Amino acid sequence: MKTIYVDNNATTRVAPEVVEEMTPYFSELYGNPSSMHFFGGQVQKKVEEARERVAALIGARPQEIIFTSCGTESDNAAIFSALQVAPEKRHVLTTRVEHPAVKNLVAQLKREGYRVSELPVDRHGLISMEEVSRAMTEDTAIVSVMWANNETGVLFPVEEIATLAKSRGVIFHTDAVQAVGKIPVNMAESQIDMLSLSGHKLHAPKGIGVLYVRRGTRFAPFVIGGHQEEGRRGGTENVPYIIGLGKACELAASNLEEKNLRVKSLRDKLENGLLKMIENSIINGDREQRLPNTSSISFEYVEGESILLKLSDKGICASSGSACTSGSLEPSHVLRAMGVPFTAAHGSIRFSLSSYNTEEEIDYILEVMPPIIEQLREISPFWKGAAARSCSAS
Amino acid sequence: MWVYTDKVRELFNNPKNVGEVEGADGVGEVGSLSCGDALKLTFKLDDQGQIIDAKFQTFGCASAIASSSALTEMIIGKTLEEAEKITNQDIVEFLGGLPDKKMHCSVMGQEALRAAIANYRGEKLPKEDSEIVCECFGVTENEIVDAIQHNNLTTLEQVTDYTKAGGGCGTCHERIEAIIEEVLGQTEAEPRPEKPAKRRLSNIQKMKLIEETLEKEIQPTLAKDGGSIELVDIVGDRVMVSLKGACATCVASDITLKHYVEGKLRELVADTLVVEEVAQ
The missing domain is CATH 3.90.1150.10 (Aspartate Aminotransferase, domain 1)
Incomplete structure (x- = not known):
């Protein structure tokens, strides 16, 4: 029986070109990018090349790309960072239709005493900009709205919300896990502060994600450890997967x-x-x-x-x-x-x-x-x- | 992905006795569209009071359809008195088993059968006089008690698996736990040996004891770390507290709450207590 796979919002096939690009970095080129020797150095170059490829797909600068383990980690890192850099603010604004990575996180924050507003959607799944504007207050630490809904594919006006948030001095994050690779995304022309993406939704493997953090946005690391990712995400880089994600982004961009x-x-x-x-x-x-x-x-x-x-x-x-x-x-x-x-x-x-x-x-x-x-x-x-x-x- | 037995898959793909019996003697309808599954059972009797034909219509998942089909096969040829004895466990056995989360499909079968028999006899079902406990899925106290007794259920999760009660908004969880306790209390003549029986407390006594325990036992310990706790409210077994001082900003406050505060209250007051933190 032939498999007909039409569940690509759940996960995607890893592109053969991606597998090919990754393979040497398991067995032959296994160096640690942090090492001083040539063997690690050549790996570091590939990691930086991947960073450039990811940045190119979303119109970002390479320094704005932080590699994480998955979309969920990126979402958690973004929201926790915003709360940490502005501890006096106790309000989080999001929607009722977020992925569990955001939905269950804000539910937990609510239990811990934060005020959480979840914007309703109409019967077409759309939110109203007026309600976004009304719900955003001086106490709002972060607005997090998904770019595209995973179940219906409905797109949200994230660029518009980001502009509004910027004018009020509120950090804006978008879970763009379903959007990146499927529609054009250009950070150079938007005011979005943070954006999450996930490798396995765009033909890279499961277990690799990215958090984009705009230059100038205050950021507190979520995974604390070594100096990797310029101290913004500790832990030895998942080298083959980062390289795979870079290739997948290059393929998506073409x-x-x-x-x-x-x-x-x-x-x-x-x-x-x-x-x-x-x-x-x-x-x-x-x-x-x-x-x-x-x-x-x-x-x-x-x-x-x-x-x-x-x-x-x-x-x-x-x-x-x-x-x-x-x-x-x-x-x-x-x-x-x-x-x-x-x-x-x-x-x-x-x-x-x-x-x-x-x-x-x-x-x-x-x-x-x-x-x-x-x-x-x-x-x-x-x-x-x-x-x-x-x-x-x- | 659910793992279904071959029998479930076979009956799902080729269900037997689909439809409605013409001129049915008994009709039983349970479930609803909003609940996500529903079953309409019809049967016809011969002169000797034996079920000569039975058919079903089901809206639901694979195990609901298979359970319905199994039920019709099981009751055809039986007298009403024999059919009446069929339980959801018999349906499960016939199917070679069901996943835990799908047990409610077999219970739906048993309920449809009872409803159809009651319809034939012109009787009211006991559940109709019973109070609704779970508003989300319209499950009555009687249905919950029945499921607990017939399937030896002991936890809230099991009750939800078997009856769906408590699977929605969750506001009835406390009530369901109280029913479980009540039923188990009746079936076990003596208190369970592994746990020494705590003296039964009235509500007032319980509240006082909670307050006392918080003040004398818990507060001093938290104070050592610069923290403090305040009792906000008590609703049933839910003890609502607010953490102050160092506890309010401590990342481990959840652990403090669940392991220490709840543990202590359970040990000294009642082991059904649940501690929740509320914002003040």
């Missing part, structure tokens, strides 16, 4: 627009095909302000885990925001924050594509999906009643 147009056209083909063939299917999230690769689509009156299992039996790998798959008993916090009705929230499926997906794969999904939904609706006690109602209404 033909970004062109690749994304292709991915977007595949996503649109999939989405429009499903909407057309399967009645009572709904797109979750704003269709314009959205990543080009993501589609969150709900099939009413059926449950997401059942759909995933049937897809999985056909070799198709996707994910769902249903309760059964969220690891809790309630559907995803993102869909609930958007007010997606329960009829749809439990039956939501996320397809997230990458440039490795092909048109044949999309055709195959379009072929197998309608009978799967039909089969499950046949079993569902709610379907016939709903179908009857919509018939009599028309």
Whole structure:
């Protein structure tokens, strides 16, 4: 059975070019970049080259790039730093739809006595700039808003928020884990103070991340140890992974627009095909302000885990925001924050594509999906009643 | 990824007895769209009172569909009296097991069966007279007590796995723990031997003892490190405190709270107490 991988917001395939670039740094060129000898020095050069490649992808200066172990560490480092450099400020502003790396961290801060505001989103998953402005106070230590939502792909006006935050003297951080590599990101033309990205979302391996810290932004290290990363993140550099991430960023930067147009056209083909063939299917999230690769689509009156299992039996790998798959008993916090009705929230499926997906794969999904939904609706006690109602209404 | 048995996968992919029995004698509907799973069971009896046909419709995950299919297979050919004896554990056995987090699917099967039998007999289900404990999933006290008794549950987590109660906002956790304690108290004639029984305290006595313990036992210890603690409120078993002085800014204050303060209160007052820090 062929594997059709359309779960690229969960993780991505490591690009073969990346693996090739990394390999020598495990076995042959294993030096420590901090060493004085030539053997470490040549490794250090490669680490700095990787830093330049990452910086180039996001329009930053190499000195503004701090390598971390993952996106979660970057998010934690950014928020803890802001709290530490301004200990008198006791307010944190974020949204209700953040990734657990931010969401659960601010929940912990709340328990420790910080004031936390989580901005609501409308039914398209968007936030209002007026509310951002209202919620930002003199007591606000940091505003953290994700660039793109992992479940729906909805994009947030982070550059606008960053400008507003700057004018009020508040640090702005964005979790751009889902955005970098999928849409153009340019720090040179933005006021964003800190940005998190993660290697494994853009065809580098799992276990490597970056925190971008704008020059001039006060920063307190999260991992304290040696002088690595100019004292901003202790711990011996994860050399092969840093080099791999550098290569992945270089690959992402080349033909970004062109690749994304292709991915977007595949996503649109999939989405429009499903909407057309399967009645009572709904797109979750704003269709314009959205990543080009993501589609969150709900099939009413059926449950997401059942759909995933049937897809999985056909070799198709996707994910769902249903309760059964969220690891809790309630559907995803993102869909609930958007007010997606329960009829749809439990039956939501996320397809997230990458440039490795092909048109044949999309055709195959379009072929197998309608009978799967039909089969499950046949079993569902709610379907016939709903179908009857919509018939009599028309 | 869930690990399902072959039997669960087989019944999920090829469910038996899907649909609605025409002219059904008994109809049982449990669950709802908002809960994420629901089951409608219908059956028909012959002249001898034997179930000759049974069908199901289920909205839910693979284990919910498999549990429903299993249930219909298990009850066809049985008299109502025999069918009545089927428990969720029998459904689990039939399926060769279910993951812990999916036990509620088997409980949903048992409940649908009871509801259908009660419907046939024109009886009310005991749960209908029972108070709702978990508002998120509409679970009644009666259903929770039942699940505890039939499955020998002892923890809140297990109750959530089996009934979903407490799996939402969490405000009913205390109530569920009280029910568990009550049921276990009834089934165990004598207090559990490994733990010496603490004297039963009235609410007032408990509050006083908590205050006393904080003042005399805990406060002096914290004071040695320049810290201090203040009692804010007591709701049921939740003791809400605010840390002052060096404790308020100490990174290890969580550890202090959970390990030391809670430990001491549990040791000296009641082992069900939970200490929480609140901002003042």
